[in-house]
Amino acid sequence: MDTSVLRPELLMVADAVSREKNIDREEVLEAMEQAIQKAGRAKYGHEKDIRATIDRKTGEVRLSRWTEAVEHVENEDTQISIHIARKFQPDLKVGGHLVDPLPPIDFGRIAAQTAKQVIVQRVREYERKRQYNDFKDRVGEIVNGTVKRTEYGNMMVEIGSAEGLLRRDELIPRESFRNSDRVRAYIYDVRDETRGPQIFLSRTHPAFLAKLFAQEVPEIYDGIIEIKAVARDPGSRAKMAVISKDTSIDPVGACVGVKGSRVQAVVAELQGEKIDIIPWSPQAATFVVNALAPAEVTKVVMDEEAGRVEVVVPDEQLSLAIGRRGQNVRLASQLTRWDIDILTEAEESERRQDEFRKRTALFVDTLDVDDVIAGLLVTEGFHTIEELAYADPSELNEIEGFDESVADELMTRANDYLAGKEQELDDKRKELGVVDEIADLGVFTNQMLVTLGEKGVKTLDDLADLAGDELVEIFGADVMDESVANEVIMAARAHWFDADESAE
Structure with missing residues (x-):
């Protein structure tokens, strides 16, 4: 057969x-x-x-x-x-x-x-x-393709022998393409999927603008000028921060080109999107000021822990700094990665006066001094009673009108006030029923002990029964992190193990 x-x-x-x-x-x-x-x-x-x-x-x-x-x-x-x-x-x-x-x-x-x-x-x-193997290493490139078909507003783009997906939300607003139209887009992702498209394209991605400039500006392509950050409101406005590694080359001028030829080529590709090119600075305050251009800035106050910055501008510059529908400040915030608050000079002056009045009243009420002495303390930078109580006496002696006896008396009153406050908190802690064994752990302040009592944590067993995240939730993550909370809870459970050993 x-x-x-x-x-x-x-x-x-x-x-x-x-x-x-x-x-x-x-x-x-x-x-x-x-x-x-x-x-x-x-x-x-x-x-x-x-x-x-x-x-x-x-x-x-x-x-x-x-x-x-x-x-x-x-x-x-x-x-x-x-x-x-x-x-x-x-x-x-x-x-x-x-x-x-x-x-x-x-x-x-x-x-x-x-x-x-x-x-x-x-x-x-x-x-x-x-197709996946050919394009997996091409993420971050700009490709030219032809619109093959449109499905529910999403376009399938032919890129050589492969197909890419250009979703409707990745298109610049108000732009449209027909079948067989040429389109330039940025590859932002390539996925190994069993069905459907694997190559994902975008025309709104911030890196698309950066790559377009790399094609138009030889200095960027050669690495002489570096694009440090990009923020876009696609189709409307964009901000780009650049820096030059060669001090003889102006990074902004090189990107703009002769009579704006280079930047205009990019603007034409992005459907008329206005582009602000600003110099990047390692100094955060300077970078924020540059990012808010064309608005003028008179004062910058940084809060590094909170990641916020307060910017003071002249009254007539407020609308320019904020921009239409908050566009300018929003793009500046995205570019610098700082939360930016805009204040006018009048608002900032009013707030400063209000803070001065509140702090002056604090010293008048707690130290029993007159407005002049309280005002001098605030002017010299003392904001709380604790700062005054633990200050170096020489700092107070240097204040005009203060001598050694005045400085000693102020510090004594500040310490007496803090001691009385601590005693009140300790009495309240005992009144709430928080046992001394918790206080003896040496971790909690009297204010924290009162907080525990108000939350129903009054004995070592109550504390030991908590989980670390529950203790963090009581005080807040800014007061105690979870690792410290776990150590505290294990210390509170120590008497359990001692009791077991005694029983054995």
Whole structure:
């Protein structure tokens, strides 16, 4: 019985598909073998291990049934006893396979259609895999493509032999493309997905603007000028911070170009988006001032812990600093990564006077001094009673109108006030029923002990029953972090282990 059939046309088809889809010939032949295997199982039984091979030189197709030799048969369709198998192949070992040639199958209409579906599916999988491998290292590049089709506002862009997805929300507002239009976009992600597009494109990404400038400005491409940060409101306005590694080259002027030729080329690509190019500075305050251009800034107050900066501008510059619908300050905040608060000089002056009045009243009420002395303390930078109580006496002696006796008296009153306040808190702690053992841990202030009492934590067992995150929630993350909270709770649980050891 002839168990093979020559099909040289299979090799010709494999070569044609390989060239057309840019897929390895071997992968196409493997897909054909799987299609023939599926047709063979449909004829001889899906539960059997049917395998097909195509000779890579002649196109000869062979079909065979593989049966595994085992000691104890569990599946009669795919396994055979080693003792029976050795009657057909004496040298066969356990785990080996007995291969029975099968006659070639005659592909009917349904079998041929099934085989075609298998081949098409496998070819698509190989094509998708090749596309991913070709583009996975091209994230961050600008590509030119052609709009192939539009689906619900999302565009499929043909990039050579691959397809990319340009979603509607990644398009600049009010711009539209038709089929066969040329489009330039930025590759921001490439994903290995089983279905659908893998290459994701954008025209609104901040890096798209930076890459466009790298194409237009040779100094950026050569690395002489570096783009440090970009913030965009796509289609409307953008800010870009640049710095030059060569002091003889003006980074802003190089990006603008002669008569604005370079920046205008980028603006035209971005549908008229206005671009502010500003010099980057390592000094945060200077960078914030530059970012708020064209508005003028008279004063900057930085709060590094909170990541906030207060900017004071002249009254007539307020609208310019904020921009239309807050656009200017929003872009400046994105560019500098600082939260920016805009104040006019009048607002800042009023707030400063209000703070001066509140602090003066604090010293008048707590230290029993007149407005003049309280005002001098605030003017010299004392904001709280604690700062005054723990101050160096020489600092107070240097204040005009103060001598050593006045300084000593002020510090004594400040310390007496703090001591009285601590005593009040300690009395309140005892009144709430917070035991001394918690205070003896040496971790909590009297104010914290009162807070514990108000939350119902009054004994060591109450404290020991808490979890670290619960203790942090009571005081706030700015007062106690979770690692310290866990140490405190373990210290509170120590008496449990002592009791266990005593019992043993």
